[in-house]
Amino acid sequence: MENEQRIDETISRGLEIVKEAEEDRLMTLSVGPQHPGSGHFRFTIKVDGDYIVYCDPDPGYVHRGEEKMCEYRNFIQNIPHLERPVIHDSTNITYSYSLAVEELANIQVPLRGQYIRALASELNRQVYTLYWLGIYGIFLGHSTMFMWPIGDRELFIDLLEALTGARVTHAFNIPGGVRNDMPDGFEERCLRQVAYFEKRLAEYEDIFYNNPLFRQRTEGVGILTKDDAIKLGVTGSVLRASGIPFDVRKAEPYDVYNEIDFKIQYMKTGDSYARSTVPFLDMKESCHIIRELLDKMPKSGEVRAKLQPNPKGPAGESYKRVESGRGALGYYIVSDGTPKPYRVKLSVGSFRNMLALPFLLIGSKLADMPSIYWSLNYWPVEADR
């Protein structure tokens, strides 16, 4: 209760200042949608000198009506357009969709298929996080940290290209398993790349995370306490940075994740530094997971269940979630027994984390805006859907 008041007070205090102050004292700034870092997203802020006193997010510049489109296509046709909201994490966004459809239509996925799609989603998590990290680097004016992750991201893109046949939008996860088996020699190639990447991660740590300039700009900035994080319902790295060890892969293991031994990476400070470090730690942990998946994977077998041409199940509904690069990614699907879904709802991490943006920005300095904004792991296209 106390905590709830605190959130409300912060926001209403912002409004009061706007009301009381003479209009010419405040300056209204529109950040985005043309801002090179903001992505397709705009938020209006009002500043009193150096301090932000008001913030109003205005998403929707890339709203494509994914949920409406789903109602016009059958369960299989939906896959290629459902990965558009996050093309850099396209395996994860189709993962929970596949899980939900499998539950509705009662499809069993072969074990090797489960391992391969877990592997693909881990590789894709690296691709997404590296891209995010590159943008974070350029946001803070650290151009090396832009070049390195974008360069190393190519390694994983090449791996995924070998696995799925496409560089970025794979449409690889489908209800019933994955589209194709791994190519010959993929395992060795994968292990080699991961070993190289782990060395690179150590270098990232030296040049970026231990950089005094970076630490000055992020440590103690935009602190989100544990209680506020729960109250605002944030997810993913933002949540784990505030001291809550919640990861869907552990909390509600899907497919083969209950057989994988890994640790949830979390920090307790809840500032921008923690929020930018947790995805980095996730990448490290993901390397272990990739190795373990390759190790425990059955060496042969089916990768895809046989489906009827237009899969459908009995009428019913299903809510499934996975841990994506930006946190829990849930699909709520209502089926009326036809091959087309009656209603599809995406509950995405970016949309949920957006609620923390005004809360953290109000009261902080304008100069801290970039480091707070991008540390929220916010992907505008995903939030708009």
Place this chain on the structure above:
Amino acid sequence: MSSDQSKTQNGSEQKKSSSDLTPTSISKKTESITPQFEGSLINQLVTRFGDKLVQVIYVRPGRTKILVPPNEIVQVASFIKDSLGFDHAESVSGTDYPNDNQIEVIYHLSSYSDDKLSSQILALSTRVDRNESRMPTLINIFRSAEYHERETFEMLGVYFEGHPRNERFLLPEDWADIPPLRKEFRIKGR
């Protein structure tokens, strides 16, 4: 498959008219196959509010869906938060049922603070009249529902009483059509 049974029952139930929305028989049948932990959640709710107020739609491992009338939803939601320990809303979605002349609004609630609940999703649903679609907001209980409710307002036209901003969010500012996720809104050419 036991879970299949509950699905089919649920589905056939949805197609019926609104007056038949009393799935007490369903809840009795599903109880025999209800997982223990989910069953105890349901028992607490039904003991507190009675099975007229809180109707169990289905129970599956990790998933529970209940249906409450819109004018009681605040009371039930407070109980869910304070006594059952669900502390945030993962998603708020609306589904249009033109045949029943109703819109269903569903809050998928989950918990970060209670480890036992971390794999649980409690779907708190309510059905409002399609022509007079108003219901009280839950943002005073689940602060995390703020933007989700705002999205539901613009996509389905459900007005949340007490919500500070029932306004445009994702759609263009000059949007002058019916809420797009209602079934009578058709995509051009389809």
